[in-house]
Amino acid sequence: MSDAPATPQAPQSSPISPISQVPPRPGLADARTGGARAGGDARTGDAAVLLRSVYKTFAADTAPVHALRGAGLTVAHGEFVAVMGPSGSGKSTLLNVVAGLEHVDDGSVTVAGMSLASRSEADLARLRRRHIGMVFQFFHLLETMTVADNVVLAARLSGVGRRAAVRRGHDLLDLLGLLERADSLPGTLSGGQRQRLAIARALANEPTVLLADEPTGALDSAGAAEVLDLFTRLHRRGQTILMVTHDHQVAAGAERIVTMRDGRVSERPGAGA
Numbered sequence: 001m002s003d004a005p006a007t008p009q010a011p012q013s014s015p016i017s018p019i020s021q022v023p024p025r026p027g028l029a030d031a032r033t034g035g036a037r038a039g040g041d042a043r044t045g046d047a048a049v050l051l052r053s054v055y056k057t058f059a060a061d062t063a064p065v066h067a068l069r070g071a072g073l074t075v076a077h078g079e080f081v082a083v084m085g086p087s088g089s090g091k092s093t094l095l096n097v098v099a100g101l102e103h104v105d106d107g108s109v110t111v112a113g114m115s116l117a118s119r120s121e122a123d124l125a126r127l128r129r130r131h132i133g134m135v136f137q138f139f140h141l142l143e144t145m146t147v148a149d150n151v152v153l154a155a156r157l158s159g160v161g162r163r164a165a166v167r168r169g170h171d172l173l174d175l176l177g178l179l180e181r182a183d184s185l186p187g188t189l190s191g192g193q194r195q196r197l198a199i200a201r202a203l204a205n206e207p208t209v210l211l212a213d214e215p216t217g218a219l220d221s222a223g224a225a226e227v228l229d230l231f232t233r234l235h236r237r238g239q240t241i242l243m244v245t246h247d248h249q250v251a252a253g254a255e256r257i258v259t260m261r262d263g264r265v266s267e268r269p270g271a272g273a
């Protein structure tokens with residue numbers, strides 16, 4: 001990667017600093033007072049995520065599908081933003097372009113100050129390993145490995161040495177309230193605990209931004225509350241979170257809600273803390 005990140009990253013061996021130790025990151029105060037907004041019209045120099053006029057069209061059997069049609073969004077470091085909107089409005093596509101999993105047709109996507117344009121797949125994978133954590137509706141756990149090993153392996157894959165990965169796994173499980181289940185298999189956990197484990201895995205690389213696509217979609221209300229409570233705690237500790245949800249109660253836990261419609265993002269009047 002050629003660009004320098006806008007915000008220096010913690011050394012890979014540091015113990016889960018973005019979550020457990022770091023004070024609110026630069027830009028958090030701006031975000032909380034409404035400094036960062038849909039459309040990318042505000043201070044953007046320190047944004048964790050910045051999309052400008054993003055277009056993405058998928059080829060389909062009948063007619064092309066225009067999933068993103070000029071989408072713009074700025075997420076400041078430390079912000080917790082919920083994305084709502086009707087089915088098919090482009091929410092998952094938006095997360096996928098932020099993760100570099102989908103290439104855009106036009107417009108720009110910047111993560112941690114680095115443009116995703118013209119990057120090779122290998123470069124995008126490196127950028128993801130360093131800056132992106134992803135959580136999905138279904139948990140994507142390694143069912144034959146213990147809870148602890150699920151997190152340690154995720155840390156190892158992000159480039160952390162064995163001892164540091166074990167330490168980070170321990171700290172994350174402690175933070176996420178799963179330490180007493182460290183030696184269990186994921187199949188023995190409740191739905192909420194399984195999603196907490198998936199979140200621990202997603203945080204193992206100390207990501208600049210945690211992307212969550214319907215993280216409570218497969219959970220009952222107790223599980224959803226558990227996950228939302230965790231996101232709120234992570235956010236208070238400075239973790240940037242961009243979450244897609246259909247659930248108004250879950251969205252209300254975010255600092256700011258934006259709405260997608262027909263591939264564009266708009267600020268929801270009156271939403272946010």
Ligand SMILES: Nc1ncnc2c1ncn2[C@@H]1O[C@H](COP(=O)(O)OP(=O)(O)OP(=O)(O)O)[C@@H](O)[C@H]1O
Binds near residue numbers: 058059085
């Ligand atoms: N890989 C793909 N190939 C073709 N069409 C796609 C692809 N991915 C998404 N689409 C289409 O793009 C549009 C936006 O999809 P997307 O999944 O982003 O919407 P969404 O708002 O997340 O929907 P939902 O709330 O139902 O998950 C939809 O019409 C979808 O069918």
